[in-house]
């Protein structure tokens with residue numbers, strides 16, 4: 185494990201939900217942070233604040249000046265946030281541009297915001313269910329939307345950048361990331377409609393844990409290009425995981441049994457590669473699954 189103290193970090197997408205928490209977190213850990221955002225945010229406190237577009241070669245080159253490490257979060261972060269062309273092209277061009285320039289400049293390490301959507305099922309318009317539980321990075325992919333495709337291709341870009349320039353890249357496959365209030369609201373939704381959380385395996389992550397995972401990825405000793413899932417250890421649904429799977433995915437193989445509300449996502453790579461364990465769990469009381477769902 186290396187130290188972040190004094191490291192110069194470029195962070196893109198700094199004005200967003202994760203960036204606004206990650207920037208002060210990294211600064212507190214001793215990093216000098218340059219931010220690259222497409223719009224002004226008067227509340228953003230960084231060592232160097234740049235306004236620019238991650239699709240632009242010039243903007244990214246200027247932002248990378250003097251950087252030791254890169255955190256790339258900028259993206260159009262949902263399928264429906266903009267027309268399909270814009271979502272796909274912004275995300276894949278930005279990831280390519282940032283990693284290719286960082287790699288060519290000799291920067292040793294980058295952390296990229298991937299997504300649970302890289303395996304394609306959460307936003308899939310068809311009635312598909314995961315091939316097995318727990319979700320892991322070997323699970324069969326079925327992509328039917330441009331946002332998921334962009335996140336899937338982002339992982340290939342990371343591998344290419346490592347193979348071409350030797351830049352080590354950690355792609356964090358974030359699940360739904362938010363503050364406690366919003367996560368609790370989603371938990372209440374899943375209490376009333378548990379099926380809605382099935383394809384995300386009822387997983388979530390607090391923004392503070394996302395920021396910590398970014399720090400751990402920057403300081404980990406891993407080399408190469410890795411992508412893996414992250415989540416809180418327990419689900420955001422108030423019901424036992426085995427009961428949920430019995431009710432909503434009875435024919436889907438389980439590679440092991442899940443204890444109480446254990447999240448059915450393989451968190452082993454996150455533990456082994458970056459030493460990550462979520463610290464922030466939302467307060468949810470475990471209930472029996474109502475008979476109406478059985």
Ligand SMILES: NC(=O)c1ccc[n+]([C@@H]2O[C@H](COP(=O)([O-])OP(=O)(O)OC[C@H]3O[C@@H](n4cnc5c(N)ncnc54)[C@H](O)[C@@H]3O)[C@@H](O)[C@H]2O)c1
Nearest residue numbers: 197199200201202222237238258259261297299358360361
């Ligand atoms: N929050 C989640 O639940 C979640 C889950 C999975 C993955 N992710 C990924 O994590 C990253 C950060 O997510 P977030 O929730 O903070 O999203 P967000 O939408 O709040 O922030 C993304 C930021 O990127 C900026 N951006 C978009 N296009 C840009 C461009 N061309 N140039 C520069 N900046 C640009 C946006 O203005 C925004 O400030 C994204 O890559 C997203 O896909 C988020």
